[in-house]
Amino acid sequence: MTERLARLKIQRGGPGEAPAYDDFEVPYREGMSVLDALIWIRTNKDSSLAIRYSCTNANTCKECMVRVDEKTVYACTKRLGTTPVLVGPLTNKRLLRDLVTDIVPPREKLSLLLGEPNSEE
Amino acid sequence: MTVDVTTDVLVVGSGAAGMYAAVSAARNGADTVLVDKSLIGRGGATIMAQMTVAAAVGEQEPDHWTHHLQDTLESGRGLCNEELAAILCEEAPLRIRELDEWKIGWAREDGHMKQVMAPGHGRERCVYVDFLNTGPAVARTLRTQIGRAGNLRRASELTITSIVVNDGQVAGAVGLNMETGAAVTIQAKAVVLAAGGLTRLYQRNSASVNMGGDAYALALRAGAELIDMEFVQFFPIGHLAPRLVGMDPIMWDPFRYKLGGRLLNSEGDEFVQNYGHAETSNKYTAPRDVASFAILQEVAAGRGSPAGGAYLSFEHIPEADLRAAFGPVIDRLAANDIDLTKRGIEVSPIAHYHMGGVRVDGHMETGVPGLFAAGEAVGGANGANRLSGNALSEAFVFGERAGRFAAEAIGNRVGSWSNEAARSAIDEIMAGRHVATRQSGPGLASMLVTLQKIMWQDVGLLRTANGLANARALVQNMRWDIGDYPGASDHRFALSMQEWFDLRNSLIAAEAIIASAQTRTESRGAHQRGDFPRTDVDQTHNLITRLDGEGLSVMEAPLVSKPFNLIPLEAAE
Numbered sequence: 001m002t003e004r005l006a007r008l009k010i011q012r013g014g015p016g017e018a019p020a021y022d023d024f025e026v027p028y029r030e031g032m033s034v035l036d037a038l039i040w041i042r043t044n045k046d047s048s049l050a051i052r053y054s055c056t057n058a059n060t061c062k063e064c065m066v067r068v069d070e071k072t073v074y075a076c077t078k079r080l081g082t083t084p085v086l087v088g089p090l091t092n093k094r095l096l097r098d099l100v101t102d103i104v105p106p107r108e109k110l111s112l113l114l115g116e117p118n119s120e121e
Numbered sequence: 122m123t124v125d126v127t128t129d130v131l132v133v134g135s136g137a138a139g140m141y142a143a144v145s146a147a148r149n150g151a152d153t154v155l156v157d158k159s160l161i162g163r164g165g166a167t168i169m170a171q172m173t174v175a176a177a178v179g180e181q182e183p184d185h186w187t188h189h190l191q192d193t194l195e196s197g198r199g200l201c202n203e204e205l206a207a208i209l210c211e212e213a214p215l216r217i218r219e220l221d222e223w224k225i226g227w228a229r230e231d232g233h234m235k236q237v238m239a240p241g242h243g244r245e246r247c248v249y250v251d252f253l254n255t256g257p258a259v260a261r262t263l264r265t266q267i268g269r270a271g272n273l274r275r276a277s278e279l280t281i282t283s284i285v286v287n288d289g290q291v292a293g294a295v296g297l298n299m300e301t302g303a304a305v306t307i308q309a310k311a312v313v314l315a316a317g318g319l320t321r322l323y324q325r326n327s328a329s330v331n332m333g334g335d336a337y338a339l340a341l342r343a344g345a346e347l348i349d350m351e352f353v354q355f356f357p358i359g360h361l362a363p364r365l366v367g368m369d370p371i372m373w374d375p376f377r378y379k380l381g382g383r384l385l386n387s388e389g390d391e392f393v394q395n396y397g398h399a400e401t402s403n404k405y406t407a408p409r410d411v412a413s414f415a416i417l418q419e420v421a422a423g424r425g426s427p428a429g430g431a432y433l434s435f436e437h438i439p440e441a442d443l444r445a446a447f448g449p450v451i452d453r454l455a456a457n458d459i460d461l462t463k464r465g466i467e468v469s470p471i472a473h474y475h476m477g478g479v480r481v482d483g484h485m486e487t488g489v490p491g492l493f494a495a496g497e498a499v500g501g502a503n504g505a506n507r508l509s510g511n512a513l514s515e516a517f518v519f520g521e522r523a524g525r526f527a528a529e530a531i532g533n534r535v536g537s538w539s540n541e542a543a544r545s546a547i548d549e550i551m552a553g554r555h556v557a558t559r560q561s562g563p564g565l566a567s568m569l570v571t572l573q574k575i576m577w578q579d580v581g582l583l584r585t586a587n588g589l590a591n592a593r594a595l596v597q598n599m600r601w602d603i604g605d606y607p608g609a610s611d612h613r614f615a616l617s618m619q620e621w622f623d624l625r626n627s628l629i630a631a632e633a634i635i636a637s638a639q640t641r642t643e644s645r646g647a648h649q650r651g652d653f654p655r656t657d658v659d660q661t662h663n664l665i666t667r668l669d670g671e672g673l674s675v676m677e678a679p680l681v682s683k684p685f686n687l688i689p690l691e692a693a694e
Contacts, residue, residue, distance in 0.1 A: 014613050031364030031457065039566075047564030050614045054164040055329045058171075058369040060257055061163045077367040096300060096614040104277045107268070108161045110298060113154065113276040114125055114305065 004028040006037055007084035010049065014097045019088075022046070028082055035064055035075035038087070038099070050098035051075075065090055066099050124293065124308040124538055128154040128274070130527045131294055131309035133281045134336070136165035137516035138496025138523070139315030140263035141216075145524025146313070147273040151531060153524075154307065155273065156296065158280040158619065162264040164331045165317045166497065167516065169369050170256030173239055173247030174517075175510030176213035181236035181245040183690040186210040188243060191687060193511060196241050196408065197476075197504020198646040199661050200349060203683040204483050205502035208522070209515050216517035217248055225262040226250050239378065239509040241408060247510040252448045253372060259513065279305060281335075282622045283546035284312055284343035284492060285538070291343070291491030292537045295546035297622060302615035304550040308538040311491045311527040314340055314479060315520060318497040319630045320353070321569075323472035324577035327359055327371045333569075333623050334630025336498035340479045341629060341668040345487035348500040348663050348678075350630075351638040351648045352476035354507055355582055357412035358384070359471030362428035365457050370471060372450075373433055374509075379446045384412070385432040385465065386424040392431075410506050410647050413470035417582045420469075430469030435461040470582055474512055476503045476647065477637070480665060484530075485523035491530065495523035501663070501681070505646025553607030553618045564609060565620040568599060569627065576631055584638050585651045593635045600628045600671075632673055633666045640664055640675045 006028045012020045024045060026037040038051045054061035057076065064075040067088045075087075093101035106112070130146040132139050135157040143155035157164055177184040189210040194201050221227055221234070227248045228235040236245045250258040267273060278299035285292045293308040319334035320326045337347055358377065360370040376382060386392050396415040398407040407415070416431045426432050435443060440462050444451055451461075459466060478500030485493045496516040503511060575595050579588035607621035641664060643657035644650050663678045 029364065031366070033364075033366045036364075042564075043566040043570055047566050047617060047620075048609070048611070050611065050616050053330060054159045055169050055369075057327075057366065058169045059367040060168045060369070061159070061329065063160060063163060074367075079366070097611065098614075100614045100616075102300075104160060108275050108277045110276040110279050110300065110305070113156075113274055113279075114298075 004082055006032065006080045006082060008037055008041070009084060009086045010099070011088035012049070012098050015095045028080070032080050033076050034066070034068055034073070034078045034080055034085070034087065037080055038075060050096070050100045052100045063103070065103070067091065124306040126154060126305070126307040127536065128152050128307065128309050129531050130154070130311045130313065130524070131156070131307055132313045132315055132524070133294070133339070134165060134314070134316035135161045135275070136167035136315065136317055136496060137259050137263060137513055138498070138520035139313070140267055141517055141520030142313045142315055142495050142524035142527070143273055143275070144263065144266045144270055145521045146528045147270040149525050149528035151272070151528035153273045154309070155267065155275040156279040156281065157277055158299070159331055160277045161267070161275050162260045164329055166329060166332060167513070168256045168260045169327070169329060170259070170513055171253035171369050171372055172255060172375055173237060173249040173510045174217065174255065174513040175239065175242065175247050175508065176217040176514055177210065177246060178214045178217055178234060178236070178248065180233040184244050184246055185688045185690060186214065187685055187688045188690070189213070189246060190685060192242050193503070193508045196506050196508035198506055198656070199504065200645070200663065200680065201504035202501035202681040204681050205499070207683055207685060208483060209502050209511065209518050212518040212521070213514040216514070216521060220259070220262055220517070223262050223266060225258050240406060241508045242510070252450060253375070255513070280619050280622060281339065282550065284339050285543045285546065286343050286489060287537045287539045287542040289490065290537060291489060292539060292542055295543050295550070297550055297615060297618055299615055299619060300613065302554050302610060302612065302618055304547045306543055306547065308536045310531040310534050310536055311493060313493040313495055313523045313527055314498050315495040315523070316498055318475040319627070320472035320475065322573060322576045322627055322631050322634075323353070323581060324573040325359065325469055326472040327356060327369060328472070333627040335623070335626045336479060336494065337633060338626035338629040340487060340492070340494065341633065341666070343489055343492055345489045345492055346480040347633055347666040348477060348480040349505070349637065350477035350500070350633045350666050351641050351664065352505050352646060353472055353634065354409060354474040354476060354647050355413040355470040356473030357409055357416060357470050358433055358468040359473070360466065361426070361430040361469040362467040363458065365459070367453060368457070371473060373466075373468060376435070376446060377433065380435060380438050380442065383434045383437065384416070385434055386419045387426055388424055392419050408506065409509070410649075413582055414649060416470055426467040428467045428469070430467045432465035433468045434465035436463070436465065474507055476500065476505065476507050477634070484526040485519055486526060486530065493523040493527050495519040505648060549606040550618070552605075553621065554610050556608060556610045564617065565603070565624050568603070569624060572596070572599065572627060572631060580631070580635055580638060583649050583651050586639070589635055589639045593632060593639070596628055596632045596635065600632070603628070629668070636673045636675050637664045637666055
């Protein structure tokens, strides 16, 4: 029996760079989430992929927002099928790298604590 | 070199314990900085807590904190630090009422706080926020208080990598700026470690990503001691299959308690009663350690479910009753293709909480002057097995105390920052930063998976001398393999560097568990030895772990006892 695969095209790169896209194939498990696939990729294929998440399962930390096929979703609750999906960072937040954007509330920014000029664009 | 940030009290970690500690330090007059490697109030365990908080507020029925203490000590299998346990039980009602004043929204009934029964409690004692919303409500409420506090600054995305100790006392900390990969230096007269537990070290867990044992490793490396590291609590009925997204894997407990869900093996038989605890389908009274052990034994005997656990069945409950108990949760289950009227789900013990931790006195201070701990990071209050509902209580109580006593302790002390004392901590970040750019291919994330398998296999629910020795050798090799500084770097969002510091912490915490588990040659509470299946009264003592150079040492220490009189409830106020 051939293994079923989920396919993801993932936007890579930092601010000011032309976005690059990497394709990944991930072993498909019934009911798996986009976050399951991103964690699998970091663990097994490319640990340089930047993603942000905390609670992993519970959908309470609200840190894992990304765009899947141009729609904003929580990666932890967005289900994957076997049709390919395009995964990119939020477009209304400052890009840090790959799928990670600056979602830190203004009063909680490290740059503020360090007395640095506001890095908001 | 000048330090980047100067403060009186630095609080590391922003779950309930850290946020409470920060609010408390600030209101007791200390200039306070609260930092988190994730986002303030969003990482860690608190926000995931769906269940209940134990406190003898006595609103549902007469209660007194000494009765809560009696239940806590009984659950702890003789190893609780009775001073810490008494503080936890006596002050929990104060914190519950304070949170009530802060409008957390505890569930109410007939004008009083609603309190429910939970396993191991003698009375209806546990408050909560509907539906399955206790943790998010706690986080929201404390975040609001933090926003209102005057002399309190806060920062997300700062990973503390070392506590700086100078002349035998805390001088501050060094951290990794996640956005830039640079080192950040913080001068502080006191530091509160509230960085949570270590359940992420296990393959099956209910942990968030930042629960890899940071607090324990930071404490050990600063020269503080840990206590009873062998006691990792496994939650007996963590969700296993089918894949459930958007829900905490420990969500089944309150429903099993409310409705009497049946725990079945692959032959459709109830089995927990075969392991020394009489439990019928209408009662849910087996302690967590007994239920976890029973499931493990059924799996070992070939009577497990397909995914390697047991079935939890609500099929005997009428649909209307399910709807009444689960509320809107039943629709979230339906979205996961789970219909409880049709079939059971598969559950398994999962690593859930750590009883062991940083050794502190009643002021929450470690043996290193100026270094405090709070919340799950603290060891000792819960002995060999934590009573359900005590985790958030201790986060509130120990957090408030740690902040208050840290603010008190700094007094007129001047900061003792020294660049020399911080040098190695700064250098290891700088060294990582200069490593040639990004590394693709499997990296440290795959090493963590390896560690999780080792811990699950040999340092989990059932341990033996051979398994522990094997695990220790593997973990020691990994400690050697990761080298002295991060081997991959990122120019923006320094996840690879953070992962190296995380893994170093996880490996130290893992070896501390193993070393302590090797020393305790008996079975007690959450520590079960296949080769020493009985409890040994001669081992009714605590085990203390220290880091000497790179090596861990374990020694016995007598229990901290504090006799108390159980207050008759008629006489209670």
